[in-house]
Amino acid sequence: MRKRSHRVRAALAVAAAVVLGAAGCQGDGGSPASEGTKARAARPPVWDRSPNSVAAVGDSITRGFDACTVLSDCPEASWATGGDAEVESLAVRLLGATGAAEHSWNYAVTGARMADLPGQMAQAVARRPELVTVMAGGNDACRATASAMTSVADFRAGFEESMRTLRSALPKTQVYVSSVPNLKRLWSEGRSNVLGKQVWKLGICPSMLGDADDLTSAAMLRRDTVQQRVVEYNKVLKEVCAKDRRCRFDGGAVYDYRFGTDQLSHWDWFHPSKDGQARLAEIAYRRVTARNP
Numbered sequence: 001m002r003k004r005s006h007r008v009r010a011a012l013a014v015a016a017a018v019v020l021g022a023a024g025c026q027g028d029g030g031s032p033a034s035e036g037t038k039a040r041a042a043r044p045p046v047w048d049r050s051p052n053s054v055a056a057v058g059d060s061i062t063r064g065f066d067a068c069t070v071l072s073d074c075p076e077a078s079w080a081t082g083g084d085a086e087v088e089s090l091a092v093r094l095l096g097a098t099g100a101a102e103h104s105w106n107y108a109v110t111g112a113r114m115a116d117l118p119g120q121m122a123q124a125v126a127r128r129p130e131l132v133t134v135m136a137g138g139n140d141a142c143r144a145t146a147s148a149m150t151s152v153a154d155f156r157a158g159f160e161e162s163m164r165t166l167r168s169a170l171p172k173t174q175v176y177v178s179s180v181p182n183l184k185r186l187w188s189e190g191r192s193n194v195l196g197k198q199v200w201k202l203g204i205c206p207s208m209l210g211d212a213d214d215l216t217s218a219a220m221l222r223r224d225t226v227q228q229r230v231v232e233y234n235k236v237l238k239e240v241c242a243k244d245r246r247c248r249f250d251g252g253a254v255y256d257y258r259f260g261t262d263q264l265s266h267w268d269w270f271h272p273s274k275d276g277q278a279r280l281a282e283i284a285y286r287r288v289t290a291r292n293p
Contacts, residue, residue, distance in 0.1 A: 046245050049289045051130035051174060053103040054091045056080035057120040057162075058135035061181075062108035066265040067274050071202075073110055079272070079280035080133045081106045087277045090133065090176075090284045105129070113139045113150060114158035121162045125169045132166060132173060133284065135254075137180035137233045142205035146225045149207065156236045163244060175247040176288050178280070179234045179255040183208045184227040186270055189261055196269025204270050230255070248293050253283045 056062050056078065064082060068074035076082045081104040082089040083097060091104035105127050107120045114136050124132055136159075140150035150158075166173060183205065190196045191212045200209040208226045211219060234255055241247040261269070263276030272280060 047248070047293065048130065048174060049291070051094060051288075052099075053127070053129045054081060054094065054100075054131045054133065055105045055124035055127050055129035056108055056133045056135075057117055057124055058108040058133070058178075059112040059139050060108075060110035061138065061272060061280070062106065062133070062135050063110050064277060065110050066267040066271040067277055070267040075106050077274050077277050078106055078108075079277040079284065080104075080108075080135070082277070084274065084277075086274045087281055089277075089281050090288065093281065093285045094131075094288070108135075111139060112136065114155050114162075115150070117158055117162040118165050121165045125166060128170060128173075130173060131176060131288065133176045133178070134162070134237075135178040135280075137230070137237070138183070138205075140233065141180065141183060141207065141226050141230050143207050146207045146222050146229075149226065149229050152229070152232045152236060155233055156240065159236060159240050163240060163247070167244070172246065174288075175241070175244065176284055177237050177241045177247060177249045178284065179237060179250050179252045180230045182227075182255050182257075183230055184223055185259070186264070187212065187223060189259070190264060190269035193261070193269050196264075196266075199268045200270070204268055209270070248287055250283060250287050253287065254280065257283065 058080075060073070062078055062080050064074035064077035064079075066072070066074075067077035074082075077084045077087050079087060079089055081091045081100065083092065083101055089100065089104075091100035094100075095103055105124065107123045109116065109120065112120065117134070117136050121132070137155065140155055143149050163175070166175065186205075187208050190200070190209075197212045200212060208223055234252060238249045238252075241249040257279065259276060259279065263273060263279055265271045265273045265276070
């Protein structure tokens with residue numbers, strides 16, 4: 001009986017030692033699991049919410065076209081990099097006025113399509129920016145006819161090539177991608193202005209804005225076809241961006257924004273006014289500085 005009691009006491013002692021040893025490991029913070037947790041916590045996040053430089057690529061919207069004077073670029077009013085106090089561009093919001101003047105660059109070109117983006121991106125790469133903004137696609141949908149619009153496949157190829165151009169040189173640069181604006185809403189808002197419709201006749205987005213007062217089924221089908229292509233372009237932007245951990249799509253925020261005539265240029269009733277540019281800057285800033293994508 002004594003032998004059995006001895007064996008029981010010995011087993012209990014071993015068990016207590018194991019428990020105390022485990023408790024000691026947990027208490028001193030030296031376990032591998034604890035060290036791994038600390039290492040993960042110490043890693044910087046992939047997305048930097050306060051980049052120190054910005055380069056912009058895209059089309060006439062990013063050039064501030066018709067925001068200041070008729071049928072002219074106005075890059076100082078650009079939502080992305082402009083210094084106009086009424087707009088308070090993304091660069092100004094991130095870097096301050098002085099920082100934006102010294103560390104932001106605008107390579108957008110009025111009339112550019114997605115096929116032109118790789119060349120613009122190559123120019124941006126030379127500046128080694130910490131953030132690149134992309135707004136393109138409007139001119140791919142705004143063609144002479146709906147049948148002349150850029151195909152979805154070609155649009156995807158152009159954007160993917162642009163991202164490869166960036167990543168081959170700057171693997172850690174961040175990218176903010178704006179959705180293509182709602183072109184049918186532009187038609188709906190602008191067609192109430194007689195002067196605006198006269199300017200549209202000069203050739204502004206004929207696939208959507210041509211014969212602005214024509215409400216026949218054929219005209220509406222044409223506009224719906226253009227609008228559907230914009231939706232498809234935005235799907236491409238979302239999908240390609242989602243494959244890159246340092247890319248943020250705006251989630252359709254620009255497309256969904258319910259702008260009114262105050263946000264449209266009173267020179268052409270199509271491009272953003274300074275107020276519209278400010279709204280674009282605000283949307284971008286919220287996305288870039290958000291804690292989570």
